[in-house]
Amino acid sequence: MTQPLEELLPATRRALLHRIAVAQTEGRAPSLVAAVVRDGRTVWNGARTSVDGHAPDSDVQYRIGSITKTFTAVLVLRLRDEGLLDLGDPLEKHLPGTGAGEATIAHLLAHTGGLAAESPSPWWERTPGSLRPELADVLGEEPHRHPVGRRFHYSNPGFTLLGALVEQVRGASWEDVLRREVLEPLGLTRTTWHPEAPHAGGWAVHPWADVMMPERVEDLGKMGPAGQLWSTAGDLARFAAFLAKGDERVLSAASVQEMRTPAAAAGDAADVSAGSAYGLGMQIQARDGRLLVGHGGSVPGFLAQLTISVDDDVAAVVLANCTSGPLVSEVAADLVRIVAEAEPRIPEPWRPLPEVDRTVLELVGPWYWGTYSFVLRLAADGGVSLEPLSGTGRSARFRRDDDGDWTGLNGYFAGERLQAVRGPDKRVSHLDIGSFVFTRQPYDEGAPVPGGVDPEGWRGIA
Structure with missing residues (x-):
């Protein structure tokens, strides 16, 4: 305005x-x-x-x-x-x-x-x-x-x-x-x-x-x-x-x-x-x-x-x-x-996107790097942003490349590649950002977490 x-x-x-x-x-x-x-x-x-x-x-x-x-x-x-x-x-x-x-x-x-x-x-x-x-x-x-x-x-x-x-x-x-x-x-x-x-x-x-x-x-x-x-x-x-x-x-x-x-x-x-x-x-x-x-x-x-x-x-x-x-x-x-x-800036009215790429929509939501929780959001300009849920940690914006991967625009991941890796069922298995593996669950045993996951999984105090 x-x-x-x-x-x-x-x-x-x-x-x-x-x-x-x-x-x-x-x-x-x-x-x-x-x-x-x-x-x-x-x-x-x-x-x-x-x-x-x-x-x-x-x-x-x-x-x-x-x-x-x-x-x-x-x-x-x-x-x-x-x-x-x-x-x-x-x-x-x-x-x-x-x-x-x-x-x-x-x-x-x-x-x-x-x-x-x-x-x-x-x-x-x-x-x-x-x-x-x-x-x-x-x-x-x-x-x-x-x-x-x-x-x-x-x-x-x-x-x-x-x-x-x-x-x-x-x-x-x-x-x-x-x-x-x-x-x-x-x-x-x-x-x-x-x-x-x-x-x-x-x-x-x-x-x-x-x-x-x-x-x-x-x-x-x-x-x-x-x-x-x-x-x-x-x-x-x-x-x-x-x-x-x-x-x-x-x-x-x-x-x-x-x-x-x-x-x-x-x-x-x-x-x-x-x-x-x-x-x-x-x-x-x-x-x-x-x-x-x-x-x-x-x-x-x-x-x-x-x-x-x-x-x-x-x-x-x-x-x-x-x-x-x-x-x-x-x-x-x-x-x-x-x-x-x-006289603070009046924000633009929120409006839904006119269209959405479902392969991108599949990526949004919570992700975990180890035990750190993040959320991936779809931005109005077609890019995505990765933000820590706790309010502290590494955040970045990414733009989509012609090959379908993403490139970081700022912060720790500036210039790094974000890849959505799919499993045999064609569903997204995990995200790989410069060798960091982000999974849908903390240390998801179904994803290739570097160093592997303990076979006994999560447990209480013995």
Whole structure:
């Protein structure tokens, strides 16, 4: 159901305005603009103070810093989907001679390539890109800080390499490829390499006095794919809607879901449910009992955040023109929470399936792996899901393959095969999932349980 702009309740709109007003005042931001997306449409936007004497709106450009990385990741996934490369390919295969070619494309997208966090001195965000005309200038003589693939280590030069990869494969500049393949199809007309009026100026706010100083605006050159772009709350709201649901003109729903899937634990967190993780060009965080995905950005003079809760179908964008100040990631998360809690998503009506494959229907119901109880359910999209009945244990969704077997889509069984094995009577004897045998009864003596079943069966205490 589409939610027009005016359909947010007055109390919700006031709560949203209050949140950004507090952020702007306490964070001492010269200006702050925000937008909220629900069901693929902008349903609220708000702003505080002024840009060039006028209240900023969703059409005023701000620099978005590392949100640029998500755009770069979209371009790389497009190359993969067209069959021009594989994410498991070493960079050297497509972009030789960098000195960092041992890292795979997936490593670079997930910041596990072991590369340095920053380019060698001077600080690249406050100096002209002309100081780094070649990739060798971006990487320096010692590009690695960690062994490839061993740990998450956020790397700006890594996304510079991905931008160069796009240019190499497409035979055109990163900027031109982005405009042609992403910005124009999605209608992001106010997302550009250089600022275009109306745009905010970037400011440094004195930490101990209410005075400001303008920040330099630099063309980042080779480092551009890591943090160059300017955009607006309106454009980023449309981009957020795309990242939540996909658009076949750019990337399918399955591919953007892959971007949102954890590929590396950020910091020391081993599980996103307990902290944060990184997908393919997207940050992932558990907060307020919900899973948030998106990306933040900062360059001198600007702060930016794009945050999505796919389950709530709510996204938020927050932009400010100061080097430090409001914690825009917290503000965006709060905007999502306010809408999700005040006006929770109305579920689609339940309807029975129009038709059902009886060979699939035969699989649903309870199954046992040893003494652990599970249930297999048929989903509305034709897939199946395996869930522990106790609420704890390994769960997964599966899609059906052309040969009649199933492939795991997430969790422990991601990529593993589910086979329904039939006996001589053609009835399903058991399920085999990556060598795990699931039976209709615990340790069913009629099924080939690995290790066999004691011939005396179940018994009480002797």
